[in-house]
Amino acid sequence: MTQQIKKSSRELSRRTVLVSALAALVLSIIMNGYFYSLEGARGLYVWHPILALRILLFMGLGPISFAIVALPLEKLAKKLAMRVMRWLSFIGSILVGLTSIVVLAFLIIVPRLGSLEPARLNLINPSQGIVAQPAQAKAAFSVGGTKDSATQSPEAEAAPEALSPLDRPLLRLSFSSDSHWGADTSNATARTEILQGIAASKPDAFFMLGDTVETGNSVTQWNFALSDLEALIPNVPLRLLLGNHDALFGGQYLYRKAFYPKGFSSDSGSPYYWSINTGPATIVAVDLPWGTEMFGARQKAWLEKTLAAADPRRPLIVLSHSYFYASGYDDPGFGTPWYDHYQNIPALVPLFEKYGVDLVISGHNHYQELLSHNGVTYAIVGSMGGIPDPEPSHQSPYSTWIEVGGYGWLDVDVLPGRLALTFRSETGESRQSATIRY
Numbered sequence: 001m002t003q004q005i006k007k008s009s010r011e012l013s014r015r016t017v018l019v020s021a022l023a024a025l026v027l028s029i030i031m032n033g034y035f036y037s038l039e040g041a042r043g044l045y046v047w048h049p050i051l052a053l054r055i056l057l058f059m060g061l062g063p064i065s066f067a068i069v070a071l072p073l074e075k076l077a078k079k080l081a082m083r084v085m086r087w088l089s090f091i092g093s094i095l096v097g098l099t100s101i102v103v104l105a106f107l108i109i110v111p112r113l114g115s116l117e118p119a120r121l122n123l124i125n126p127s128q129g130i131v132a133q134p135a136q137a138k139a140a141f142s143v144g145g146t147k148d149s150a151t152q153s154p155e156a157e158a159a160p161e162a163l164s165p166l167d168r169p170l171l172r173l174s175f176s177s178d179s180h181w182g183a184d185t186s187n188a189t190a191r192t193e194i195l196q197g198i199a200a201s202k203p204d205a206f207f208m209l210g211d212t213v214e215t216g217n218s219v220t221q222w223n224f225a226l227s228d229l230e231a232l233i234p235n236v237p238l239r240l241l242l243g244n245h246d247a248l249f250g251g252q253y254l255y256r257k258a259f260y261p262k263g264f265s266s267d268s269g270s271p272y273y274w275s276i277n278t279g280p281a282t283i284v285a286v287d288l289p290w291g292t293e294m295f296g297a298r299q300k301a302w303l304e305k306t307l308a309a310a311d312p313r314r315p316l317i318v319l320s321h322s323y324f325y326a327s328g329y330d331d332p333g334f335g336t337p338w339y340d341h342y343q344n345i346p347a348l349v350p351l352f353e354k355y356g357v358d359l360v361i362s363g364h365n366h367y368q369e370l371l372s373h374n375g376v377t378y379a380i381v382g383s384m385g386g387i388p389d390p391e392p393s394h395q396s397p398y399s400t401w402i403e404v405g406g407y408g409w410l411d412v413d414v415l416p417g418r419l420a421l422t423f424r425s426e427t428g429e430s431r432q433s434a435t436i437r438y
């Protein structure tokens with residue numbers, strides 16, 4: 001009798017092994033299902049396929065494979081091989097089950113730990129649009145004694161009413177991206193100067209195109225961003241997009257809580273892609289944190305409908321986090337190409353060209369760049385403080401200008417019949433300007 005108990009404690013029944021392997025498989029499916037339903041998770045896997053992500057994705061298959069291999073081994077006279085397989089399966093089931101529970105808890109709990117500090121910001125609700133401020137002179141921009149000779153003539157400063165109606169902006173917009181609050185490598189001084197410059201120039205709207213923080217599930221990093229934004233640009237109408245870093249490990253929860261609070265809504269029904277009809281311009285934001293991983297049939301149908309319905313007399317401006325045409329480099333770790341986007345270009349550019357998009361503004365690459373192809377102008381503005389990207393090893397054939405290693409933002413003035421673009425340094429000097437007719 002005692003011997004029998006001892007033996008059965010060493011033996012694992014077929015049923016125990018199979019049930020535990022199936023339970024582990026189900027837990028890993030639930031964990032992966034939740035993870036890959038989150039914003040940016042599929043993009044992370046495609047663009048940064050680190051070993052840990054591969055293991056998490058496929059680990060549920062290990063225990064069930066050992067359990068199945070053990071089945072034909074039952075027929076052998078010697079049971080050692082069967083026992084080894086059953087134990088491998090059983091121990092694997094415990095490890096996979098526990099790992100799935102821990103990862104799921106990490107994804108759900110970490111973004112909800114701590115509390116976001118309330119910040120008084122002038123957030124743009126996409127469904128409410130942008131209110132253009134009364135007709136004014138060109139941007140009266142001055143930070144730390146710096147004046148911009150390219151856009152601030154003495155005449156404009158002294159007598160704005162003397163401007164011809166053709167020179168008077170109907171709408172003044174500013175854009176920057178990739179501030180990366182929370183990254184040791186980001187340049188806080190440049191970021192602060194940019195925000196001071198934006199505050200001084202008082203645009204009708206300022207759009208930050210994502211990667212606001214380094215790690216999206218960190219409430220501390222979002223609080224850094226919120227307190228700086230509140231201190232420096234409390235009154236500037238502000239809208240943010242979700243970047244790949246903002247989305248990391250459930251960061252969408254904090255992004256929504258901070259920048260898309262209850263009561264906000266959009267024409268698409270999504271907080272991540274929407275259109276704003278400002279009157280003088282149509283602004284359309286698409287959800288491309290890494291590439292097209294989030295660009296499903298629903299978003300595509302909405303985009304096509306929105307672009308087709310846009311008033312052709314007004315400029316059509318598209319915003320995104322990840323870019324389309326861009327110069328760049330191959331990721332040193334994974335070899336992924338950070339230039340002329342192999343997913344975004346075929347999926348969206350034909351729509352831009354078909355529906356007469358005038359200007360596409362994106363971040364993701366930490367450069368300032370201006371490109372033009374088939375009648376569409378592309379601007380890269382990932383220069384709000386994130387560590388500058390290396391000298392590009394691949395130059396886009398459509399690049400007309402690039403600033404590597406610098407920080408800054410882009411001003412876009414909507415004027416009658418044209419858009420005036422000015423790429424600025426962090427202290428507000430004009431680096432490059434361009435005009436787009438619409």
Ligand SMILES: [Fe+2]
Nearest residue numbers: 178211364386
């Ligand atoms: Fe970035």
